[in-house]
Amino acid sequence: MPRTSTRLTFAVLATGAGVFSMLQSLIAPALPTVQHALHTSQSTVTWVMTAYLLSASVFTPILGRVGDLIGKKRTLVAVLLAVLAGCLLAALAPSIGVLIVARVVQGVGGALFPLSFGIIRDEFAPSRVPGSISNLSAVIAAGGGVGMVAAGPIVSALDYRWLFWIPVAIVAAATLIAVRYVPESPRRTGGRVNWSGAVLLSGWLVALLLPLSQAGVWGWGSARVVGLFALAAVLFALWLTGEARSRTPLIDLRVMRLPAVWTTNLAALLFGAGMYAIWSFLPGFVQTPSAAGYGFGASVTASGLLMLPMLLAMFVSGVLSGRLEPRLGAKALLVSGAAFGAVALAFLALWHDAQWQIAVVAGLFGFGIGLAFASMANLIVGSVPAEQTGAATGMNANIRTIGGSIGAAVTGVLVTGRLQPSGLPYESGYTHGFTLLAVLCLAAALAALLVPVRRAAGGPAGKAPRAGSGPTAPQLTEPVRSVRPVESGDPVGPTPRG
Secondary structure (H helix, E strand, O other), X not given: OOOOOXXXXXXXXXXXXHHHHHHHHHOHHHHHHHHHHOOOOHHHHOHHXXXXXXXXXHHHHHHHHHHHHHOHHHHHHHHHHHHHHHHHHHHHOOOHHHHHHHHHHHHHHHHHHHHHHXXXXXXXXXXXXXXXXXXXXXXXXXXXXXXXXXXXXXXXXXOOOHHHHHHHHHHHHHHHHHHHXXXXXXXOEOOOOOHHHHHHHHHHHHHHHHHHHHHHHHOOOOHHHHHHHHHHHHHHHHHHHHHHHOOOOOOOHHHHOOHHHHHHHHHHHHHHHHHHHHHHHHHHHHHOOHHHOOOOOOOHHHHHHHXXXXXXXXXXXXXXXXXXXXXXXXXXXHHHHHHHHHHHHHHHHHOOOOHHHHHHHHHHHHHHHHHHHHHHHHHHHOOOOHHHHHHHHHHHHHHHHHHHXXXXXXXXXXXXXXXXXXXXXXXXXXXXXHHHHHHHHHHHHXXXXXXXXXXXXXOOOOOOOOOXXXXXXXXXXXXXXXXXXXXXXXXXXXXXXX
């Protein structure tokens, strides 16, 4: 197949990234079913989600960097095989322990995001990079929505194990096509993996995310939670020091300090807090029996269908952003996406008495997610050297996940901090939570305003160049190139090969 043919390449990338995104949310509605089927406790079954989160957080930036070093196709195929093995093990898991291990293996698939963005930048024509990144971001965003919508019908019609059997078939086909048709990226970064940096990065991520996800069970003031937060701070400081001194850092901190990168990451942290929290708590809100004074007593399937407008809007806006980005710029789309999220959540905090209101909020918020996902990816890819694409986009995905964990943890405190005699949360807990998430999305929009506007050389003032073009990216490669030169005389700079 000619190198210039990219349709199958994009199909493989979209399939892998979409399945991983779907696996994030697909199992959540089925946790009570899994708990009953595997004869375990509620506190234990939550590790099915926690293990996946921690694994993805660790492997996403590390394997993104490995792809920059040894080849993105080679790493992509290895990651797809890991996801395939994890899904197969989960489908056959005889106990909760085996299922948790399977989820750890599935979490390796988090690296599909940075690897996919890097392959698009390397292989696609410059004019197609922004649109392709936007389309892939739409698939990633919509994948989480597919998980929420599809989980109920699959479990009801078949069995919870089919939540993993179906991805087994899809990922197996994607892996075979990837081996045959996806070309190996021509760009490589010189150097090696900084394993001490990888260990420290893994350590502070786990020490931070573990108490955030388990504080509701352990207690916010418990020794485990406080001790892990302290350990995270220490390991983070050690990691920063080590990366700053290393000749071959895992994450080049100079790239992370670039104005377009740190402002985009700040917006990702804040928007992620609102996005993942609403995914976690809106289904629970609509499933609450109306006897509690709110809610609709919806089933898992019905609550998933109420989220369908979010799924459709995410995909449409993600695809649409690829067409709007050359005209409006990725910064404007990120500001708009976060603003849509803030408006939707403010609406939800004030009006949630009818199911149509929930559907409208879901659609509006989904539209914002699609715009924000695509624009964040384009901003990062267009602002870093080509040989840093995997590591930089991996960290952006991780920062969004960290924000989601913080948002979900704080919202959980507000929702469950005070319960009715029936054990159900008060309505005020949800309204306060939705209000907080609206404020976080508004803060994300304000942070996005700090993103510098790139101007094309000799072009009209104010028109943002496309990702991987314009004067900004070549200027950024110069200080990084002296640390990790590209190999074999490959052209320097982020302009991808068509």
